[in-house]
């Protein structure tokens with residue numbers, strides 16, 4: 048008996064009882080549907096998150112200095128730094144192979160009081176913060192853009208101010224016309240000392256806060272004055288450095304190297320690895336729900352096959368009498384069971400795909416309404432999931448068919464022929 | 468053994484069934500020789516062991532003791548695989564209740580033994596149409612069993628029994644489910660096939676009228692052969 052004959056015979060036997068066959072494979076459909084929906088959600092969400100992280104740039108490494116151990120006697124003193132991101136270090140990193148860029152970042156603390164002032168107009172004064180500009184965007188917010196000029200100052204003495212702060216200062220003219228405007232930052236210590244710093248406006252940003260952006264050197268100058276430490280940069284260095292590596296591998300190597308040098312290093316990859324571990328667990332849990340449904344489906348197929356064998360006992364006897372071998376009979380019934388599973392798998396896959404597409408639309412509409420700048424398919428069916436769904440359906444059918452098929456193959460032809 | 472013209476030879480053939488404490492002797496020492504190309508009827512009262520003998524000779528059942536030779540194969544000791552290929556390639560079975568597969572068309576039913584033997588579909592179709600022609604159902608090749616009368620179904624079954632070009636056809640009450648007229652047609656067909664194709668036919672029946680179509684009549688009683696009767700037929704009796 049050729050495989051084509053087996054398939055054709057199995058098919059005609061299955062279509063003989065269409066309703067029963069469909070109902071039996073419905074069990075598999077439910078199981079595969081659940082697995083496909085769950086896994087495609089798991090995979091999809093993970094992919095969307097991965098894409099967001101990719102947008103941030105996995106090749107970015109954020110380096111921070113490490114504070115020395117504090118001892119009880121120096122509790123109220125600013126902590127010493129064990130390792131310092133000095134301008135020399137920055138230069139050294141810039142010299143390294145496969146490094147795209149190194150950006151020093153200075154964090155001008157919120158508690159340092161500073162006011163933005165228009166020269167010659169004492170009334171136009173607001174309190175502002177200094178945007179450190181980490182250079183990594185929050186994936187859940189729309190990244191700021193330059194409404195005029197540039198987003199970040201490139202030379203010392205330059206400043207970028209948010210549009211909102213400018214409005215508050217009374218500068219309501221067309222933003223492009225404000226470029227080149229002189230502004231001052233006035234710093235005041237609680238002791239009453241004050242100092243003003245002069246800047247030229249080179250850009251207006253869309254940030255929704257009263258923020259200004261300065262060069263690292265200018266930021267350091269503010270802090271040096273505030274703490275009364277003229278050589279602050281030499282002693283404490285920068286607060287962060289953002290190192291952009293050529294690729295993920297370089298970033299990984301760099302991370303290990305810098306950690307060995309006692310720097311604190313954060314790379315997005317670490318976060319992502321944790322995330323994928325969590326997703327693995329979630330996927331397994333969700334998949335198990337479908338697995339349970341498949342287990343029930345297996346029993347259903349087994350039941351149907353045993354019933355079919357009972358009904359077709361005479362037929363089996365006839366086939367054996369005219370020369371069918373045990374393996375012919377076994378293969379035939381395994382094929383029938385396998386086909387039931389296969390159909391269930393295909394229908395479940397198509398159903399899961401369809402439902403996923405609908406839910407994608409719904410999710411996208413929701414995100415658009417909420418103005419979250421995340422796009423992508425939350426239900427995503429990778430090629431391996433197609434294979435898994437169909438293969439699983441087939442395997443469930445075959446496994447369910449094992450016992451009934453063996454029973455059919457074992458039937459004594461004489462008894463089978465006498466069966467009513 | 469097994470040389471000479473005889474196709475079937477059984478010696479001291481026994482088949483016993485264990486029913487709890489009781490032993491039922493379905494065959495109690497059967498010595499039988501059947502020559503190639505004869506039509507043999509097996510008659511006897513119910514329970515005399517006719518079907519059992521037929522099944523043993525067809526390789527469906529195994530004797531408890533004794534030997535059963537068909538041509539050069541001893542079926543009692545042959546491995547299962549041998550029995551399967553024996554049934555598939557050298558024997559044709561005809562049953563009382565036809566036993567056609569309901570989902571298959573007439574020609575597919577006829578071609579079943581060829582499918583099991585792994586022949587191509589086109590070859591099967593050709594041979595099946597040929598055989599259906601021979602049994603007078605050339606125009607019914609695409610009908611399903613449910614669309615055929617009992618006599619037609621049995622003729623399809625006869626065509627199926629011929630499909631593998633067997634040396635031996637075994638029929639267990641082939642006319643048992645047919646009215647006497649249709650039964651007569653079937654018996655005449657069987658008679659013709661034996662004559663034309665030199666096939667050996669062993670037919671179980673308890674209808675003496677049906678048995679009269681055979682060349683020899685073997686009478687069984689209590690698992691033994693009681694008497695063998697050879698029918699002398701004149702030319703006009705055939706027609």
Ligand SMILES: Nc1ncnc2c1ncn2[C@@H]1O[C@H](COP(=O)(O)OP(=O)(O)OP(=O)(O)O)[C@@H](O)[C@H]1O
Pocket residue numbers: 484485486491492493511512513514515516517518519520673
């Ligand atoms: N599987 C079995 N188990 C027990 N006893 C059996 C079995 N098969 C047959 N027998 C017994 O063997 C004897 C012969 O049975 P067999 O079927 O050969 O009779 P038969 O001559 O074909 O009768 P009938 O004309 O009614 O078909 C009977 O007594 C029957 O009860």
Ligand SMILES: [Mg+2]
Pocket residue numbers: 517518519
């Ligand atoms: Mg009988």
